[in-house]
Amino acid sequence: xxxVVLGFDGSPASEAALEWTAERARAESFELDIVLVTNMxxxxxxxxxxxxxxxxxxxxxxxxGLPANVVRLDGLMPTTLTEAARGAALLVLGxxxxxxxxxxxSGWLPLRAAARSGAPTVLVPxxxxxxxxxxxxxxxxxxxxxxxxxFAARAAAAADVPLRILHSWLMGSSVLRGHASALPSTQRVAxxxxxxxxxxxxxxxxxxxxxxxxxxxxxxxxxSALSRAADRSSMVVIGTHGRGVVVGGFIGSIGLDLVGSLNxxxxxxxxxxxxx
Numbered sequence: 001x002x003x004v005v006l007g008f009d010g011s012p013a014s015e016a017a018l019e020w021t022a023e024r025a026r027a028e029s030f031e032l033d034i035v036l037v038t039n040m041x042x043x044x045x046x047x048x049x050x051x052x053x054x055x056x057x058x059x060x061x062x063x064x065g066l067p068a069n070v071v072r073l074d075g076l077m078p079t080t081l082t083e084a085a086r087g088a089a090l091l092v093l094g095x096x097x098x099x100x101x102x103x104x105x106s107g108w109l110p111l112r113a114a115a116r117s118g119a120p121t122v123l124v125p126x127x128x129x130x131x132x133x134x135x136x137x138x139x140x141x142x143x144x145x146x147x148x149x150x151f152a153a154r155a156a157a158a159a160d161v162p163l164r165i166l167h168s169w170l171m172g173s174s175v176l177r178g179h180a181s182a183l184p185s186t187q188r189v190a191x192x193x194x195x196x197x198x199x200x201x202x203x204x205x206x207x208x209x210x211x212x213x214x215x216x217x218x219x220x221x222x223x224s225a226l227s228r229a230a231d232r233s234s235m236v237v238i239g240t241h242g243r244g245v246v247v248g249g250f251i252g253s254i255g256l257d258l259v260g261s262l263n264x265x266x267x268x269x270x271x272x273x274x275x276x
Contacts, residue, residue, distance in 0.1 A: 090119060
């Protein structure tokens, strides 16, 4: 059975993350670890135990048939949490939208955890509510979104909602041919990106033949396109290039622009080669 790790600190954002995880558990069974990272002061431990006890009771109320392992770990964030998530199928964290620096778990640290965990990391905004909108995945031109595509398809199938594959494109710069500057044909460039989108649809239908799939080919930058689609999505899934553990290098500019600004759940999926 797959293991899911939920980072919890008692904040409204982490409560939303717990409720999102419970919603997923109604569709897919998994082993859940609810993890709270504390320092080594005794007073902090006492407060932490109260927080975890409340989390355990809330989980039992939401999903009576699926027990959860409640774990308190002494250490530093995000290293201790990401070590706890090593080998997990999913790491789930809450995040405060608009305030990425606000707190250790609900602020900037979820981005660092996403960069270091090596597992798909779901960032759930405070105030999350379940919806039957499609799962939207951003499709890149290269292989960086391949794992994100299949993760999003599986998530959509489990939630019984459609999958929206969104691919955006912009015209490239002119190409020098001899002494003349030749602009690529808009129709030709659009057709090339249409083929990228068609190939992604074919891959999803091979793996999930009964899944409803809708596509959007948008002439825009990816951040703007995904931001507009977010309001019509139950979750936005993006891939990464896996370039080290520095947040900006791993998640990329699109992820940095989206995380903390959208009032929708975002999942950051690393490429398959770094999954553990």
